[in-house]
Amino acid sequence: DAGVTQSPTHLIKTRGQQVTLRCSPKSGHDTVSWYQQALGQGPQFIFQYYEEEERQRGNFPDRFSGHQFPNYSSELNVNALLLGDSALYLCASRSLWGADEKLFFGSGTQLSVL
């Protein structure tokens, strides 16, 4: 049973560019969340997607947007990249329909903005 998978594992971009990160949730999971983890810090919640809609959002600017597809996979898009966007981006999933509070994380995409 594959867990949460993310691609790519590493990415290098320059300031002002746009980036798209991808996530496939754990089998049986229907909701996906995205987190940003800066070096040496705990992950911070960006937003959650369920039934192809953004359901909750953390304190992140509109440059951060997302999408969820009918197969529950998800994308995170970041526009107009800033140096401060350099971080590990984590995708997490759980079964909202199954009312399971356990959140499973992928290994993340390491984004470097130069």
Next chain:
Amino acid sequence: QQQVKQSPQSLIVQKGGISIINCAYENTAFDYFPWYQQFPGKGPALLIAIRPDVSEKKEGRFTISFNKSAKQFSLHIMDSQPGDSATYFCAASVETSYDKVIFGPGTSLSVIP
């Protein structure tokens, strides 16, 4: 009020010793308190979790102690092993929002032989 505080920032324990990490929160709406373990290059993995109606939960060598009145909780790792060397995060969330987990800043644990 959404913060979860965590200490110490780093911890060095000898093999076989007890590792203790402490956390505190302010938001009394939190009703689920997971602990995550993260190895370099990996995402956080759920280790153990507790709800505020329970004062202690034990799974193998890992024990959570919870003090609802003090709004504090802690993780004890008994018989610490070098393989336990990782970063540990305490966290909290509310029933209506289990996807929005509030993480503490983390504790880097090193278990030395």
